Amino acid sequence: MADFTFSRGQLLLLAGTANRPLAEEMAQHLGQPLCAVTIRRFADGEIFVKIDENVRGRDVFIIQPTNPPAENYLELLLLTDAARRASAARVTAVLPYFGYARQDRKDQPRVAISAKLMANLITHAGADRVLGMDFHSHQLQGFWDIPVDHLYAAPAFVSHYRLKALHQPVVVAPDVGSAKMARGYAKRLDASLAIIDKRRVSANVAEVVNVVGEVEDRDCLIPDDMIDTAGTITEAASALKRLGARRVFAFATHALLSGPAVQRLQESANEQVTVTNTIRLPAERKFDKLKVLSIAALMSKAIGYEHSNQSVSSLFD
Numbered sequence: 370m371a372d373f374t375f376s377r378g379q380l381l382l383l384a385g386t387a388n389r390p391l392a393e394e395m396a397q398h399l400g401q402p403l404c405a406v407t408i409r410r411f412a413d414g415e416i417f418v419k420i421d422e423n424v425r426g427r428d429v430f431i432i433q434p435t436n437p438p439a440e441n442y443l444e445l446l447l448l449t450d451a452a453r454r455a456s457a458a459r460v461t462a463v464l465p466y467f468g469y470a471r472q473d474r475k476d477q478p479r480v481a482i483s484a485k486l487m488a489n490l491i492t493h494a495g496a497d498r499v500l501g502m503d504f505h506s507h508q509l510q511g512f513w514d515i516p517v518d519h520l521y522a523a524p525a526f527v528s529h530y531r532l533k534a535l536h537q538p539v540v541v542a543p544d545v546g547s548a549k550m551a552r553g554y555a556k557r558l559d560a561s562l563a564i565i566d567k568r569r570v571s572a573n574v575a576e577v578v579n580v581v582g583e584v585e586d587r588d589c590l591i592p593d594d595m596i597d598t599a600g601t602i603t604e605a606a607s608a609l610k611r612l613g614a615r616r617v618f619a620f621a622t623h624a625l626l627s628g629p630a631v632q633r634l635q636e637s638a639n640e641q642v643t644v645t646n647t648i649r650l651p652a653e654r655k656f657d658k659l660k661v662l663s664i665a666a667l668m669s670k671a672i673g674y675e676h677s678n679q680s681v682s683s684l685f686d
Contacts, residue, residue, distance in 0.1 A: 380672075381401075381430070382396050383404050387434045388465065391646050396669075405422050406418070406448070418448055420451050430672050430676075445494075460498075462498070473505070499516070500675065501517065502622065520667060520684070524685070525663075540562055563582025588617075589615075595621055610638040619641075624661075630654075639658060642658050
């Protein structure tokens with residue numbers, strides 16, 4: 370259990386229902402119980418939220434990933450509003466996963482910029498700060514008009530792969546946009562770098578065209594921020610195997626695992642698929658090749674540092 374120099378009586382942890390096991394693990398790391406909260410639904414499905422403890426003057430952290438269904442967002446907004454109206458001194462939205470983040474610009478006419486809208490909703494609900502993990506794109510930090518602390522799952526993945534006996538490892542960016550992230554992992558793992566030239570035929574459908582870099586007879590690592598339908602990861606693994614890769618490992622922070630993802634990954638050329646527990650995975654979305662790492666310790670340290678006004682960036686020094 371981490372030892373933080375703060376008054377434990379002033380820190381208050383709230384959690385919605387999106388990922389209760391992660392919130393409980395974080396509370397255990399902080400040595401703080403989760404605040405009692407009533408979350409129930411009326412007969413028509415409308416959500417009722419009530420904080421069952423005194424929050425006046427407290428430093429409140431609300432732990433809630435915002436993956437589908439959209440009710441997870443509503444729970445976060447209602448909990449934030451309830452804490453603000455109960456005179457909390459400060460409210461921090463802790464977002465292990467920030468949903469609706471993929472639409473962050475107008476890339477075609479008459480589309481919503483959902484990432485900005487969701488940031489506005491969280492701000493107007495009463496959040497004073499945001500603590501997030503591996504946003505879909507880094508510029509999302511600028512979508513809020515309140516302070517944002519952006520965490521990375523990289524330390525968990527780097528520690529995991531350093532323990533493996535990798536043969537001439539190469540980190541393979543699944544597309545050009547991931548090259549910077551892949552370069553960071555390659556540096557930390559003392560590996561070389563390769564990039565996949567990918568063309569997106571349509572939403573959730575990608576085609577591998579070429580691989581730039583040497584992958585033959587090497588252990589390949591494919592990083593990404595999320596796995597949704599797993600089309601990108603499985604196509605990349607197949608292409609690397611065709612080019613003579615020795616072993617292929619895929620890893621991503623957020624495991625959405627939508628639609629055919631589980632079957633695709635189980636049947637893919639990946640030897641192992643590693644994710645974190647930012648999103649709660651039901652039993653039916655778990656499979657033999659899946660390895661889940663916990664980011665509870667990292668996020669709880671960040672909460673402790675925020676509460677005691679220490680530098681969060683020191684976690685990555």
